[in-house]
Amino acid sequence: MKFANQAEQIAFLRAMVNRYRANQLIREKAHKITENVPDRARALQAVEIAKWVQENIRYVNEGIETFQSPVRTLTYRVGDCDDFTTLVGSLLESIAIPAELVGLEWKGQFRHIFPRAIVKDSSGKSIRLPLDATLKQSVTKLTNPIAIAIKRGNNPRILAL
Secondary structure, three states: OOOOOHHHHHHHHHHHHHHHOOOHHHHHHHHHHOOOOOOOOHHHHHHHHHHHHHHHOEEOOOOOOOOOOHHHHHHHOEEOHHHHHHHHHHHHHHOOOOEEEEEEEEOOEEEEEEEEEEEEOOOOOEEEEEOOOOOOOOHHHOOOHHHHHHHOOOOOEEEEO
């Protein structure tokens, strides 16, 4: 599948999250992952989902870009950053935690994508939690891939949907 630009690719992945967030297998897995987290602890639920994906799905770097459905990623337990992103996004949204897909581009190429959960803090303000389950450090540290790219000198262009 060819995309004219990063926005088209992210829109395609966003549509995939929208389509699979109501999938029964995705919903059951999200409920199972978060069953020991308090119902209203949305940030903790979001982190628990990303942590599960990080610990149970093997990251692979694809030679030829392919997009697999979140169900396929869950079944095969392998994928790259876009597969991790659509799986985490679908799992989050299946339990009513809004997700945002954040694409990074530098040197004229689409380089990375990761999800952010949008949750409310104690004052009701929306906060965005970076949940990049492809990173080597634990997702529980909420490491921001944008900051990593900037620190490396990549000067990323950021697009979030």
